[in-house]
Amino acid sequence: MAVVLLSGGMDSCVAAAIARRDNRVAFLHIRYGQRTAKRELKAFTDIADFYEADLRLVVSLDYLKEIGGSALTDERLIVPLHTEGPEVQTRGIPETYVPFRNAHLLSIAVSWGETIGATRIYIGAVEEDSSGYPDCREVFYRAFNKAVKAGTKPETRLEIVTPLIYMKKAGIVRKGIELGAPLHLTWSCYKDGEIACGKCDSCLLRLKGFKGAGAKDTLPYHQP
Amino acid sequence: MAVVLLSGGMDSCVAAAIARRDNRVAFLHIRYGQRTAKRELKAFTDIADFYEADLRLVVSLDYLKEIGGSALTDERLIVPLHTEGPEVQTRGIPETYVPFRNAHLLSIAVSWGETIGATRIYIGAVEEDSSGYPDCREVFYRAFNKAVKAGTKPETRLEIVTPLIYMKKAGIVRKGIELGAPLHLTWSCYKDGEIACGKCDSCLLRLKGFKGAGAKDTLPYHQP
Numbered sequence: 001m002a003v004v005l006l007s008g009g010m011d012s013c014v015a016a017a018i019a020r021r022d023n024r025v026a027f028l029h030i031r032y033g034q035r036t037a038k039r040e041l042k043a044f045t046d047i048a049d050f051y052e053a054d055l056r057l058v059v060s061l062d063y064l065k066e067i068g069g070s071a072l073t074d075e076r077l078i079v080p081l082h083t084e085g086p087e088v089q090t091r092g093i094p095e096t097y098v099p100f101r102n103a104h105l106l107s108i109a110v111s112w113g114e115t116i117g118a119t120r121i122y123i124g125a126v127e128e129d130s131s132g133y134p135d136c137r138e139v140f141y142r143a144f145n146k147a148v149k150a151g152t153k154p155e156t157r158l159e160i161v162t163p164l165i166y167m168k169k170a171g172i173v174r175k176g177i178e179l180g181a182p183l184h185l186t187w188s189c190y191k192d193g194e195i196a197c198g199k200c201d202s203c204l205l206r207l208k209g210f211k212g213a214g215a216k217d218t219l220p221y222h223q224p
Numbered sequence: 225m226a227v228v229l230l231s232g233g234m235d236s237c238v239a240a241a242i243a244r245r246d247n248r249v250a251f252l253h254i255r256y257g258q259r260t261a262k263r264e265l266k267a268f269t270d271i272a273d274f275y276e277a278d279l280r281l282v283v284s285l286d287y288l289k290e291i292g293g294s295a296l297t298d299e300r301l302i303v304p305l306h307t308e309g310p311e312v313q314t315r316g317i318p319e320t321y322v323p324f325r326n327a328h329l330l331s332i333a334v335s336w337g338e339t340i341g342a343t344r345i346y347i348g349a350v351e352e353d354s355s356g357y358p359d360c361r362e363v364f365y366r367a368f369n370k371a372v373k374a375g376t377k378p379e380t381r382l383e384i385v386t387p388l389i390y391m392k393k394a395g396i397v398r399k400g401i402e403l404g405a406p407l408h409l410t411w412s413c414y415k416d417g418e419i420a421c422g423k424c425d426s427c428l429l430r431l432k433g434f435k436g437a438g439a440k441d442t443l444p445y446h447q448p
Contacts (some may be wrong), residue, residue, distance in 0.1 A: 059273055059287040066283070067335050099338040100331060100375055107327040111291050114323040135375035143371040150367045151359035 001054070002120040003028055003113045006106055010186045011124030011164055014172050016051060017181035018163045019122040028056035030104060030105050032098065033065030036192045039198060046185040053221025054118065059108055064098055102135035103144065106160060110148050113158050121160045138165045148193055169205055170212025177215055184218045193219045225278070226344040227252055227337045229329055232267030234410045234430060235388055238396050239407035240275060242387045243346040250279035250340060254329050256322065257289030259268030260416045270409040279340065282330055288322055326359035327368065330384060332370050338383050352390055362389045393429055394431045394436025403440055408442045419444045 002023035006012045007030075019025055029044040031037045039060065048056050093112045102125065125136045134140065141162050148158055164172055176183050188206040189196035196203050198221035210217040226247035230236045231254075243249055253268040255261045265282065272280050326349065333345045349360045358364065365386050372382055388396055400407050412430040413420035420427050422445040434441040 007324065057290070059290070061287075063285075063332065064281040066281070067332075067339055071336065099335040099377075100372070101335070101435065103331040103334065103375055104328070107324060107331050108287065108291075111288065111323040111325070115291050134377060139373065140371060140374040143367070143374045147327065147364060147367040147371050148324070150361065150364040151327055153323075153358060 001026055001116060001118040002122055003109045003116075003118045004033070004122045005030070005109055005124070006047060007124075008040035008043050008187050009049065009124070009202075010176065010183055010188055010209070011126055011172060013047055013124075013181050013183060013186045014176040015122045015124035015163055016047060017176060017179040019120070020051055021179070023120065024054045025051060026057070026118060027051070027053040028109055028112060029056070029058045030061060030108060031058065032061040032101070032104070036187065036190065039187050039189075039192050043185055043187040047182060050182045050185060055114055061104060061108075064101065064104065065130060067099070082167055100135060102133075102140070106148075109160075110152065110158060110175070114152050114156050119157050119159065121158060123162055124162060124164050125162050126164050126169075126172070128168060138162060141165070144173075168212070169209030173209045173213035173215055177213065186219075188219075195222050198222050225337075225340060225342040226251055226346055227333045227340075227342045228346045229254070229333055229348070230268050230271060231348075232264040232271065232411050233348070233426075234400065234407055234412055234433070235350055235396060237267075237271055237348075237392075237405050237407060237410045238400040238403070239346045239348035239387060240271060241400060241403040243344070244275055245403070247344065248278045249275060250336070250342060251275070251277040251282070252333055252336060253280070253282045254285060254332060255282065256285040256325070256328070260411065260414065263411050263413075263416050267299040268410055271406060274406045274409060280438045281336060285328060285332075288325065288328065291323070298299060309432050324359060326357075326364070329373075330368055333384075334376065334382060338380050343381050343383065345382060347384060347386055348388050349386050350388050350391060350396070352392060365389070392436070393433030397437035397439055401437065410443075412443075419446050422446055 002019045003026045004016045004019045006016055006027045016025065022220065027048045029041065046203060106121065113121055125141065127137045141160050144161050148160065152158060188202045190200040190202050191197045196219055198207065226243045227250045228240045228243045230240055230251045240249065240251070251272045253265065255265065307323050330345065337345055349365065351361045365384050372384065376382060412426045414424040414426050415421045420443055422431065431441060
Protein backbone atom coordinates (compact mmCIF):
# COMPACT_ATOMS: atom_id res chain seq x y z
CA MET A 1 0.00 0.00 0.00
CA ALA A 2 1.19 3.51 -0.86
CA VAL A 3 -0.05 6.76 0.65
CA VAL A 4 -0.27 9.47 -2.00
CA LEU A 5 -0.39 13.12 -0.97
CA LEU A 6 -2.89 14.44 -3.45
CA SER A 7 -3.45 18.18 -3.40
CA GLY A 8 -5.49 18.08 -6.59
CA GLY A 9 -2.80 19.84 -8.60
CA MET A 10 -1.04 18.47 -11.64
CA ASP A 11 2.13 17.33 -9.92
CA SER A 12 0.36 15.28 -7.28
CA CYS A 13 -1.89 13.77 -9.96
CA VAL A 14 1.13 12.54 -11.90
CA ALA A 15 2.68 11.25 -8.65
CA ALA A 16 -0.58 9.34 -8.11
CA ALA A 17 -0.36 7.88 -11.61
CA ILE A 18 3.18 6.69 -10.89
CA ALA A 19 2.19 5.25 -7.50
CA ARG A 20 -0.83 3.48 -9.01
CA ARG A 21 1.32 1.45 -11.39
CA ASP A 22 2.85 -0.67 -8.64
CA ASN A 23 0.75 -0.17 -5.52
CA ARG A 24 -2.63 -0.18 -3.95
CA VAL A 25 -3.22 3.47 -3.12
CA ALA A 26 -4.46 5.44 -0.10
CA PHE A 27 -5.11 9.03 -1.14
CA LEU A 28 -4.57 11.78 1.41
CA HIS A 29 -5.79 15.33 0.97
CA ILE A 30 -4.92 18.12 3.35
CA ARG A 31 -6.77 21.38 3.70
CA TYR A 32 -4.76 24.05 5.44
CA GLY A 33 -6.96 27.08 4.98
CA GLN A 34 -5.76 27.94 1.47
CA ARG A 35 -8.19 30.10 -0.47
CA THR A 36 -8.66 27.44 -3.14
CA ALA A 37 -9.59 24.71 -0.64
CA LYS A 38 -13.01 23.97 -2.09
CA ARG A 39 -11.85 23.69 -5.68
CA GLU A 40 -8.87 21.55 -4.67
CA LEU A 41 -11.09 19.18 -2.70
CA LYS A 42 -13.22 18.70 -5.80
CA ALA A 43 -10.09 17.91 -7.82
CA PHE A 44 -9.00 15.43 -5.14
CA THR A 45 -12.36 13.68 -5.17
CA ASP A 46 -12.45 13.50 -8.96
CA ILE A 47 -8.94 12.06 -9.15
CA ALA A 48 -9.56 9.59 -6.31
CA ASP A 49 -12.71 8.42 -8.09
CA PHE A 50 -10.79 8.12 -11.35
CA TYR A 51 -8.17 5.89 -9.73
CA GLU A 52 -10.65 3.99 -7.54
CA ALA A 53 -8.58 4.69 -4.42
CA ASP A 54 -8.48 1.85 -1.89
CA LEU A 55 -8.58 4.33 0.98
CA ARG A 56 -9.00 8.07 1.19
CA LEU A 57 -8.60 10.56 4.01
CA VAL A 58 -9.24 14.30 4.10
CA VAL A 59 -7.63 16.20 6.96
CA SER A 60 -8.08 19.84 7.96
CA LEU A 61 -5.16 21.80 9.40
CA ASP A 62 -6.81 25.04 10.34
CA TYR A 63 -3.95 25.97 12.58
CA LEU A 64 -1.60 26.70 9.68
CA LYS A 65 -3.87 29.59 8.84
CA GLU A 66 -3.69 30.68 12.46
CA ILE A 67 0.09 30.64 12.39
CA GLY A 68 -0.09 32.65 9.17
CA GLY A 69 2.83 34.34 7.51
CA SER A 70 1.90 33.41 3.95
CA ALA A 71 -0.15 34.75 1.05
CA LEU A 72 -1.69 31.32 0.46
CA THR A 73 -3.38 31.33 3.84
CA ASP A 74 -3.67 35.00 4.77
CA GLU A 75 -6.53 36.66 2.94
CA ARG A 76 -5.17 40.12 3.68
CA LEU A 77 -2.20 39.45 1.42
CA ILE A 78 -2.48 39.65 -2.34
CA VAL A 79 -1.45 36.70 -4.49
CA PRO A 80 1.67 37.82 -6.33
CA LEU A 81 1.18 38.04 -10.08
CA HIS A 82 3.90 36.84 -12.38
CA THR A 83 6.73 39.32 -12.81
CA GLU A 84 9.03 39.13 -15.80
CA GLY A 85 12.75 39.67 -15.52
CA PRO A 86 15.53 39.09 -13.04
CA GLU A 87 13.59 40.17 -9.95
CA VAL A 88 11.82 36.80 -10.11
CA GLN A 89 15.17 35.12 -9.61
CA THR A 90 16.31 37.36 -6.81
CA ARG A 91 13.22 37.75 -4.69
CA GLY A 92 14.13 34.62 -2.70
CA ILE A 93 11.41 32.73 -0.85
CA PRO A 94 8.01 33.28 -2.52
CA GLU A 95 5.34 35.05 -0.51
CA THR A 96 3.14 31.98 -0.90
CA TYR A 97 5.45 30.02 1.41
CA VAL A 98 3.78 28.44 4.43
CA PRO A 99 6.59 27.95 6.96
CA PHE A 100 7.68 24.28 7.03
CA ARG A 101 4.37 23.29 5.47
CA ASN A 102 5.46 20.04 3.89
CA ALA A 103 6.63 18.67 7.23
CA HIS A 104 3.02 18.79 8.40
CA LEU A 105 1.79 17.02 5.29
CA LEU A 106 4.46 14.35 5.60
CA SER A 107 3.83 13.82 9.31
CA ILE A 108 0.17 13.15 8.64
CA ALA A 109 1.06 10.81 5.82
CA VAL A 110 3.48 8.94 8.07
CA SER A 111 1.01 8.62 10.95
CA TRP A 112 -1.67 7.35 8.62
CA GLY A 113 0.78 5.20 6.68
CA GLU A 114 2.05 3.54 9.84
CA THR A 115 -1.51 2.89 11.01
CA ILE A 116 -2.59 1.25 7.73
CA GLY A 117 0.69 -0.57 7.16
CA ALA A 118 1.81 1.33 4.07
CA THR A 119 5.38 1.08 2.83
CA ARG A 120 5.64 4.19 0.68
CA ILE A 121 4.53 7.80 0.69
CA TYR A 122 4.37 9.55 -2.67
CA ILE A 123 4.61 13.31 -2.85
CA GLY A 124 4.76 15.28 -6.09
CA ALA A 125 7.35 17.76 -4.89
CA VAL A 126 9.39 19.48 -7.58
CA GLU A 127 12.71 21.06 -6.72
CA GLU A 128 13.86 22.65 -9.91
CA ASP A 129 11.23 24.72 -11.58
CA SER A 130 8.16 25.22 -9.43
CA SER A 131 9.28 26.61 -6.19
CA GLY A 132 12.01 28.22 -4.16
CA TYR A 133 10.32 26.59 -1.18
CA PRO A 134 13.00 25.09 1.07
CA ASP A 135 10.74 22.15 1.96
CA CYS A 136 10.39 21.16 -1.71
CA ARG A 137 14.03 20.20 -2.05
CA GLU A 138 15.34 16.67 -2.13
CA VAL A 139 17.72 17.42 0.74
CA PHE A 140 14.66 18.05 2.91
CA TYR A 141 13.01 14.75 1.96
CA ARG A 142 16.21 12.82 2.55
CA ALA A 143 16.51 14.37 6.00
CA PHE A 144 12.85 13.76 6.75
CA ASN A 145 13.15 10.11 5.76
CA LYS A 146 15.80 9.69 8.44
CA ALA A 147 13.44 11.24 10.98
CA VAL A 148 10.73 8.81 9.85
CA LYS A 149 13.04 5.86 10.29
CA ALA A 150 14.08 7.08 13.76
CA GLY A 151 10.58 8.09 14.86
CA THR A 152 8.42 5.11 13.90
CA LYS A 153 8.17 1.51 15.13
CA PRO A 154 11.12 -0.74 14.37
CA GLU A 155 8.96 -2.96 12.16
CA THR A 156 7.58 -0.03 10.15
CA ARG A 157 9.06 0.30 6.67
CA LEU A 158 7.87 3.64 5.37
CA GLU A 159 9.76 5.58 2.76
CA ILE A 160 8.91 8.95 1.26
CA VAL A 161 9.43 8.95 -2.49
CA THR A 162 9.56 12.01 -4.70
CA PRO A 163 9.37 10.78 -8.30
CA LEU A 164 9.08 14.27 -9.81
CA ILE A 165 11.73 15.99 -7.73
CA TYR A 166 14.08 16.76 -10.64
CA MET A 167 11.51 17.06 -13.41
CA LYS A 168 10.42 20.22 -15.14
CA LYS A 169 6.81 21.08 -15.79
CA ALA A 170 6.87 19.98 -19.44
CA GLY A 171 8.31 16.62 -18.43
CA ILE A 172 5.61 16.22 -15.80
CA VAL A 173 2.91 16.91 -18.38
CA ARG A 174 4.50 14.40 -20.76
CA LYS A 175 4.76 11.80 -17.99
CA GLY A 176 1.14 12.37 -17.04
CA ILE A 177 -0.05 11.96 -20.61
CA GLU A 178 2.10 8.83 -21.05
CA LEU A 179 0.48 7.27 -17.96
CA GLY A 180 -3.05 8.37 -18.84
CA ALA A 181 -3.27 10.64 -15.78
CA PRO A 182 -6.49 12.69 -15.66
CA LEU A 183 -4.83 16.10 -15.93
CA HIS A 184 -8.16 17.61 -16.97
CA LEU A 185 -9.43 16.93 -13.44
CA THR A 186 -6.60 18.82 -11.72
CA TRP A 187 -6.57 22.42 -10.48
CA SER A 188 -3.49 24.65 -10.36
CA CYS A 189 -4.79 28.23 -10.17
CA TYR A 190 -4.12 30.21 -6.99
CA LYS A 191 -7.63 31.64 -7.27
CA ASP A 192 -10.84 29.77 -6.56
CA GLY A 193 -13.56 29.34 -9.17
CA GLU A 194 -14.72 27.23 -12.08
CA ILE A 195 -12.42 28.89 -14.60
CA ALA A 196 -8.67 29.30 -14.05
CA CYS A 197 -7.28 32.85 -14.11
CA GLY A 198 -4.44 32.07 -16.50
CA LYS A 199 -2.38 34.86 -14.95
CA CYS A 200 -1.03 33.74 -11.59
CA ASP A 201 2.41 32.11 -11.33
CA SER A 202 0.86 28.68 -11.01
CA CYS A 203 -1.36 29.03 -14.11
CA LEU A 204 1.54 30.41 -16.16
CA LEU A 205 3.80 27.57 -15.10
CA ARG A 206 1.14 25.02 -15.98
CA LEU A 207 0.47 26.55 -19.39
CA LYS A 208 4.19 26.71 -20.11
CA GLY A 209 4.41 23.04 -19.16
CA PHE A 210 1.71 22.03 -21.62
CA LYS A 211 3.27 24.18 -24.31
CA GLY A 212 6.69 22.63 -23.70
CA ALA A 213 5.15 19.16 -23.91
CA GLY A 214 3.40 20.08 -27.18
CA ALA A 215 0.05 19.26 -25.58
CA LYS A 216 -3.20 21.11 -25.11
CA ASP A 217 -4.52 21.96 -21.63
CA THR A 218 -8.25 21.31 -21.78
CA LEU A 219 -8.94 23.19 -18.51
CA PRO A 220 -11.06 26.31 -19.14
CA TYR A 221 -9.22 29.65 -18.70
CA HIS A 222 -10.41 33.22 -18.54
CA GLN A 223 -9.62 34.97 -21.81
CA PRO A 224 -6.79 37.51 -21.42
CA MET B 225 12.69 33.80 21.83
CA ALA B 226 12.12 30.12 22.59
CA VAL B 227 9.05 28.06 21.75
CA VAL B 228 8.23 25.63 24.55
CA LEU B 229 6.01 22.63 23.86
CA LEU B 230 3.98 22.56 27.05
CA SER B 231 1.61 19.64 27.42
CA GLY B 232 0.86 20.49 31.02
CA GLY B 233 2.73 17.47 32.34
CA MET B 234 5.68 17.53 34.66
CA ASP B 235 8.40 17.04 32.06
CA SER B 236 7.26 19.92 29.87
CA CYS B 237 6.90 22.13 32.94
CA VAL B 238 10.53 21.50 33.88
CA ALA B 239 11.55 22.09 30.25
CA ALA B 240 9.71 25.42 30.48
CA ALA B 241 11.58 26.29 33.66
CA ILE B 242 14.88 25.58 31.91
CA ALA B 243 13.87 27.60 28.83
CA ARG B 244 12.71 30.52 30.99
CA ARG B 245 16.15 30.99 32.53
CA ASP B 246 17.72 32.26 29.29
CA ASN B 247 14.90 33.16 26.93
CA ARG B 248 11.69 34.97 26.34
CA VAL B 249 9.15 32.19 25.98
CA ALA B 250 6.32 31.36 23.59
CA PHE B 251 4.25 28.53 25.03
CA LEU B 252 2.61 26.07 22.64
CA HIS B 253 -0.06 23.60 23.68
CA ILE B 254 -1.41 20.96 21.35
CA ARG B 255 -4.67 19.12 21.76
CA TYR B 256 -4.85 15.96 19.74
CA GLY B 257 -8.05 14.42 21.02
CA GLN B 258 -6.55 12.81 24.09
CA ARG B 259 -9.09 12.02 26.78
CA THR B 260 -7.40 14.31 29.27
CA ALA B 261 -7.48 17.32 26.93
CA LYS B 262 -9.49 19.57 29.22
CA ARG B 263 -7.42 18.94 32.31
CA GLU B 264 -4.19 19.35 30.37
CA LEU B 265 -5.35 22.67 28.92
CA LYS B 266 -5.99 23.91 32.45
CA ALA B 267 -2.49 22.86 33.46
CA PHE B 268 -1.07 24.66 30.40
CA THR B 269 -2.93 27.86 31.23
CA ASP B 270 -1.89 27.74 34.88
CA ILE B 271 1.78 27.21 33.99
CA ALA B 272 1.73 29.87 31.24
CA ASP B 273 0.24 32.34 33.73
CA PHE B 274 2.85 31.36 36.32
CA TYR B 275 5.68 32.09 33.87
CA GLU B 276 4.00 35.15 32.31
CA ALA B 277 4.50 33.75 28.80
CA ASP B 278 5.33 36.35 26.14
CA LEU B 279 3.21 34.48 23.60
CA ARG B 280 0.91 31.49 23.80
CA LEU B 281 -0.79 29.37 21.16
CA VAL B 282 -3.22 26.48 21.54
CA VAL B 283 -3.65 24.26 18.51
CA SER B 284 -6.13 21.43 17.94
CA LEU B 285 -5.13 18.39 15.90
CA ASP B 286 -8.37 16.51 15.69
CA TYR B 287 -7.11 14.43 12.83
CA LEU B 288 -4.77 12.40 15.02
CA LYS B 289 -7.85 10.99 16.66
CA GLU B 290 -9.24 10.23 13.21
CA ILE B 291 -6.11 8.35 12.25
CA GLY B 292 -6.41 6.48 15.53
CA GLY B 293 -4.44 3.42 16.44
CA SER B 294 -3.75 4.41 20.04
CA ALA B 295 -5.31 4.06 23.48
CA LEU B 296 -4.67 7.75 24.20
CA THR B 297 -6.99 8.86 21.42
CA ASP B 298 -9.34 5.93 20.88
CA GLU B 299 -12.03 5.82 23.52
CA ARG B 300 -12.87 2.23 22.69
CA LEU B 301 -9.50 1.11 24.01
CA ILE B 302 -8.84 0.79 27.70
CA VAL B 303 -5.93 2.63 29.27
CA PRO B 304 -3.44 -0.06 30.27
CA LEU B 305 -2.96 -0.32 34.02
CA HIS B 306 0.48 -0.85 35.37
CA THR B 307 1.60 -4.47 35.18
CA GLU B 308 4.37 -5.78 37.38
CA GLY B 309 6.99 -8.14 36.08
CA PRO B 310 8.87 -8.89 32.92
CA GLU B 311 5.92 -8.57 30.53
CA VAL B 312 6.24 -4.80 30.95
CA GLN B 313 9.71 -5.00 29.47
CA THR B 314 8.78 -7.26 26.59
CA ARG B 315 5.54 -5.80 25.39
CA GLY B 316 7.43 -3.39 23.10
CA ILE B 317 5.72 -0.19 21.95
CA PRO B 318 3.13 0.93 24.51
CA GLU B 319 -0.51 0.92 23.48
CA THR B 320 -0.64 4.64 24.23
CA TYR B 321 1.61 5.34 21.24
CA VAL B 322 0.19 7.78 18.69
CA PRO B 323 2.06 6.98 15.48
CA PHE B 324 4.79 9.58 14.84
CA ARG B 325 3.02 12.00 17.16
CA ASN B 326 5.97 14.13 18.12
CA ALA B 327 6.71 14.97 14.48
CA HIS B 328 3.36 16.77 14.39
CA LEU B 329 4.11 18.67 17.56
CA LEU B 330 7.55 19.65 16.33
CA SER B 331 6.28 20.70 12.90
CA ILE B 332 3.81 23.07 14.51
CA ALA B 333 6.49 24.43 16.80
CA VAL B 334 8.81 24.97 13.82
CA SER B 335 6.15 26.73 11.71
CA TRP B 336 5.25 28.98 14.59
CA GLY B 337 8.86 29.45 15.61
CA GLU B 338 9.87 30.48 12.10
CA THR B 339 6.96 32.94 11.93
CA ILE B 340 7.80 34.63 15.23
CA GLY B 341 11.57 34.49 14.74
CA ALA B 342 12.36 32.06 17.54
CA THR B 343 15.75 30.38 17.73
CA ARG B 344 15.00 27.41 19.96
CA ILE B 345 12.27 24.87 20.53
CA TYR B 346 12.17 23.18 23.93
CA ILE B 347 10.51 19.81 24.31
CA GLY B 348 10.52 17.78 27.51
CA ALA B 349 11.08 14.44 25.84
CA VAL B 350 12.61 11.71 27.99
CA GLU B 351 14.28 8.76 26.36
CA GLU B 352 15.31 6.56 29.22
CA ASP B 353 12.58 5.94 31.71
CA SER B 354 9.22 7.21 30.57
CA SER B 355 8.55 5.74 27.25
CA GLY B 356 9.39 3.14 24.65
CA TYR B 357 8.03 5.64 22.12
CA PRO B 358 10.36 5.75 19.12
CA ASP B 359 9.75 9.48 18.67
CA CYS B 360 10.98 10.23 22.21
CA ARG B 361 14.54 9.18 21.47
CA GLU B 362 17.41 11.55 20.92
CA VAL B 363 18.19 9.95 17.57
CA PHE B 364 14.77 11.11 16.37
CA TYR B 365 15.34 14.71 17.47
CA ARG B 366 18.78 14.79 15.91
CA ALA B 367 17.30 13.59 12.61
CA PHE B 368 14.40 16.01 12.86
CA ASN B 369 16.76 18.92 13.46
CA LYS B 370 18.39 18.15 10.13
CA ALA B 371 14.99 18.20 8.45
CA VAL B 372 14.31 21.57 10.10
CA LYS B 373 17.57 22.96 8.82
CA ALA B 374 16.85 21.66 5.31
CA GLY B 375 13.17 22.65 5.26
CA THR B 376 13.18 26.23 6.56
CA LYS B 377 14.43 29.53 5.19
CA PRO B 378 18.21 29.93 4.92
CA GLU B 379 18.17 32.76 7.46
CA THR B 380 16.11 30.78 10.01
CA ARG B 381 18.12 29.48 12.98
CA LEU B 382 15.82 27.12 14.81
CA GLU B 383 17.09 24.29 16.93
CA ILE B 384 15.11 21.70 18.85
CA VAL B 385 16.56 21.16 22.30
CA THR B 386 15.72 18.29 24.63
CA PRO B 387 17.19 19.16 28.03
CA LEU B 388 15.57 16.18 29.81
CA ILE B 389 16.32 13.53 27.22
CA TYR B 390 18.65 11.45 29.42
CA MET B 391 17.16 12.27 32.80
CA LYS B 392 15.14 9.96 35.01
CA LYS B 393 11.92 11.01 36.69
CA ALA B 394 13.53 11.61 40.09
CA GLY B 395 16.12 13.86 38.46
CA ILE B 396 13.39 15.78 36.67
CA VAL B 397 11.54 16.35 39.93
CA ARG B 398 14.76 17.49 41.59
CA LYS B 399 15.54 19.83 38.68
CA GLY B 400 12.02 21.24 38.80
CA ILE B 401 12.24 21.91 42.52
CA GLU B 402 15.69 23.47 42.12
CA LEU B 403 14.32 25.88 39.48
CA GLY B 404 11.12 26.65 41.37
CA ALA B 405 8.94 25.05 38.68
CA PRO B 406 5.23 24.91 39.61
CA LEU B 407 4.96 21.12 39.66
CA HIS B 408 1.76 21.42 41.71
CA LEU B 409 0.09 22.93 38.60
CA THR B 410 0.97 20.00 36.31
CA TRP B 411 -1.15 16.99 35.38
CA SER B 412 0.22 13.54 34.59
CA CYS B 413 -2.70 11.12 35.02
CA TYR B 414 -4.04 9.34 31.93
CA LYS B 415 -7.56 9.87 33.25
CA ASP B 416 -9.43 13.14 33.33
CA GLY B 417 -10.73 14.69 36.56
CA GLU B 418 -9.82 16.82 39.52
CA ILE B 419 -8.07 14.05 41.41
CA ALA B 420 -5.36 11.85 39.88
CA CYS B 421 -6.02 8.10 39.82
CA GLY B 422 -2.64 7.13 41.26
CA LYS B 423 -2.78 3.82 39.42
CA CYS B 424 -2.03 4.38 35.73
CA ASP B 425 1.52 4.07 34.41
CA SER B 426 1.91 7.81 34.30
CA CYS B 427 0.77 8.40 37.90
CA LEU B 428 3.00 5.59 39.16
CA LEU B 429 6.00 6.99 37.32
CA ARG B 430 5.35 10.44 38.72
CA LEU B 431 4.95 9.19 42.28
CA LYS B 432 8.11 7.13 41.94
CA GLY B 433 9.90 10.26 40.71
CA PHE B 434 8.86 12.29 43.75
CA LYS B 435 9.79 9.43 46.05
CA GLY B 436 13.21 9.11 44.39
CA ALA B 437 13.74 12.85 44.78
CA GLY B 438 12.77 12.66 48.44
CA ALA B 439 9.98 15.19 47.80
CA LYS B 440 6.24 15.27 48.37
CA ASP B 441 3.80 15.47 45.48
CA THR B 442 1.11 17.91 46.58
CA LEU B 443 -1.29 16.88 43.78
CA PRO B 444 -4.43 15.20 45.22
CA TYR B 445 -4.73 11.45 44.53
CA HIS B 446 -7.55 8.98 44.96
CA GLN B 447 -6.91 6.81 48.00
CA PRO B 448 -6.00 3.24 47.04
